[in-house]
Amino acid sequence: MEIKEINNKDVWERFLLGYSEKTFLDSWNWGEFQKKQEEKIWRLGVYDNNQLISIALAIKVSARRGTFLFVPHGPVSEQGAKNNEQVLRVLINELKEIAKKEKAKFIRIAPICERNEKNKKIFKDLGFKNAPIHMHPELTWELVITSSEEDLLRGMRKTTRYLIKQAVNNKDIEIVKSRNIDDLKEFSNIYKKTADRHNFIPFPKDYLEKQFLCFNPDNQIVIYLGKYKRKVISSAIMVYWQDIGFYHHGASLSNYNVPVSYLTQWEAIKEAQARGCRKYNFWGIAPNDNKNHPWAGLSLFKKGFGGYQKDYVVTQDLPLSSSYYLTYIIERIRKFRRRL
Numbered sequence: 001m002e003i004k005e006i007n008n009k010d011v012w013e014r015f016l017l018g019y020s021e022k023t024f025l026d027s028w029n030w031g032e033f034q035k036k037q038e039e040k041i042w043r044l045g046v047y048d049n050n051q052l053i054s055i056a057l058a059i060k061v062s063a064r065r066g067t068f069l070f071v072p073h074g075p076v077s078e079q080g081a082k083n084n085e086q087v088l089r090v091l092i093n094e095l096k097e098i099a100k101k102e103k104a105k106f107i108r109i110a111p112i113c114e115r116n117e118k119n120k121k122i123f124k125d126l127g128f129k130n131a132p133i134h135m136h137p138e139l140t141w142e143l144v145i146t147s148s149e150e151d152l153l154r155g156m157r158k159t160t161r162y163l164i165k166q167a168v169n170n171k172d173i174e175i176v177k178s179r180n181i182d183d184l185k186e187f188s189n190i191y192k193k194t195a196d197r198h199n200f201i202p203f204p205k206d207y208l209e210k211q212f213l214c215f216n217p218d219n220q221i222v223i224y225l226g227k228y229k230r231k232v233i234s235s236a237i238m239v240y241w242q243d244i245g246f247y248h249h250g251a252s253l254s255n256y257n258v259p260v261s262y263l264t265q266w267e268a269i270k271e272a273q274a275r276g277c278r279k280y281n282f283w284g285i286a287p288n289d290n291k292n293h294p295w296a297g298l299s300l301f302k303k304g305f306g307g308y309q310k311d312y313v314v315t316q317d318l319p320l321s322s323s324y325y326l327t328y329i330i331e332r333i334r335k336f337r338r339r340l
Contacts, residue, residue: 003090005045007043009028011045015055016055016076019077019078023244025073027220029215039060039061046075053078053083054077055077056075057074070108073110084113085125105320105321108315119313120313130315131314131331132328134315135315139284139312140284141303143269145272160305164259166259167259175263175264176224177224179219191251221240222238222271223237224237226261234253234260238271245277247283247302268280288309
């Protein structure tokens with residue numbers, strides 16, 4: 001096996017088309033977004049006898065707590081393949097060389113593989129340890145959307161189905177789909193209020209704009225504006241990539257007792273169907289046994305649409321320097337304060 005950098009978008013995206021376990025964090029455009037953020041990236045391909053068998057996006061993250069290499073939702077390769085451990089070893093060796101040149105003190109991977117004892121052991125045997133925080137979802141909620149609209153509605157929680165039908169029949173509710181970057185202003189206004197209400201730090205408008213500019217040319221991103229009596233009270237940003245729709249960002253005002261958010265999601269799911277998607281990913285959810293988690297209410301909302309939970313191996317760190325452990329302590333404190 002050998003590692004080569006991939007500089008051809010078609011090669012990268014075509015490889016990913018053949019795999020079901022992937023997210024838009026693996027996409028070519030997510031790498032382009034990282035470059036807009038002025039982060040250094042490497043698109044790495046693992047080849048076996050000149051055949052591409054696995055890919056991973058590596059990002060150099062320069063943070064106040066220290067520089068590290070990060071692989072979001074990767075590497076992507078055949079699930080359950082006998083050579084997965086060998087693929088990971090080859091990849092880690094390459095990442096170590098990059099880390100040495102970039103003076104990174106650890107390697108962090110958010111795996112895209114199922115959380116089971118076999119996969120956890122692979123990382124442990126390679127010297128990894130569970131990271132103190134997660135960078136991207138480790139628990140997601142997914143819905144297969146290849147059936148009819150009627151069947152999807154029947155699979156929902158009774159309350160969710162009722163609220164969607166109520167919203168459809170309410171002439172004061174309107175859902176607008178937009179690919180106009182100017183509409184990010186509407187989203188940002190509600191997003192800031194949502195962050196204040198739930199006590200989290202929102203992404204800056206500039207960050208959202210750069211994401212939009214990277215995905216929009218390929219028609220992979222849509223802003224949804226949920227209006228009640230012509231006022232936007234709910235908004236969401238959806239990414240449609242390859243054969244999956246993703247609920248990426250969401251926001252809503254709390255002082256309106258109308259089910260606009262439910263209809264927004266339903267319209268986003270129907271759009272995913274119209275684009276030929278086979279699956280809709282609601283993104284992160286809270287652990288089932290933690291009713292005090294900041295995402296508990298949002299998770300209940302997402303699960304109401306039907307679907308199933310997907311558990312990935314938790315984020316893994318490979319320390320390369322003793323200074324890593326200071327970062328570990330800082331991030332543990334941050335996680336405790338956020339109640340995550």
